[in-house]
Amino acid sequence: MKAMLKMFFIFFKIGAFTLGGGYAMIPLIEEEIVAKNKWIETEEFIDIIALSQTIPGALAINSSTYIGYRLFGFPGAVVGCLGTIMPSVIIILLVATFFIQFRSLPLIESIFRGIRPAVVALILVAVMKLGKPLPKDTINLVWVIGVALTITFLGVHPILIILMSGIAGYILFKGEKNDENTR
Known part of the structure; x- marks a missing residue:
């Protein structure tokens, strides 16, 4: 129970102090879940991020829910998810109120x-750490550059890129696991 509460506060802290969405949260989640604890x-963290991107929903919520489930089962999934979304709910209520x-004050702008x-920098750090x-x-190298160019210049939807990458990965690397198992 103590560890689950600790996980809640980790995700709460990350959700409260990270602007820019799930990608900006990745380095913070990795630091807390992988490096510190x-x-x-x-x-496995990289696999969780990849899986979280393939299912509907926000990356941070999907990954925190999966991590919570992985660590503490269904109650952990609920706690991880709540830890991530509670700061946003509180902030949205405050923003809506005040x-x-x-909004037009020079200080706020x-x-x-x-x-x-800072948000752009956090996203770049996530890219570097995941890479x-x-x-x-x-x-x-060719795949990373090709995907970036395809999304940027051809406007191909990321879901299609993920599906095609999975198919290409299966075709290109299906024999590698079998080769490792026979050694």
Whole structure:
């Protein structure tokens, strides 16, 4: 119970202090769940993020729910999810109550202008951390660049990219696991 409560406050803290959505939360979740508490290994964390992106819903909520389930079963899934969404609910209520009155103040506009670059930086950190364990070979390099260019310049939907990547991964790497098992 103590560990589950700790997990709730970890996700609550991350949800409360991270602007920019799920991608900006990834490095913070990784730091707390993988590095500090060592509840999950890096490879499994990457799999959780990948899985969380393939199912409907917000990345942070999907990943915190899955991590909670992985650690503490169904009650952990509920606690992880609540820890992530409660700060947003509280913040939205406060914003709805007060922000409308103050949104045009220069101070508020300046604060949000300062927050935007920090959000971009958090997303870049997530990309760099998630890319570290990726094998540095030609196939992966071409795939990363190809996907980025396809989404950016051709406007292909990310869901289609994920599905096609899964199919390509199956085709390209289906024999690798079998080769490892026979050694």
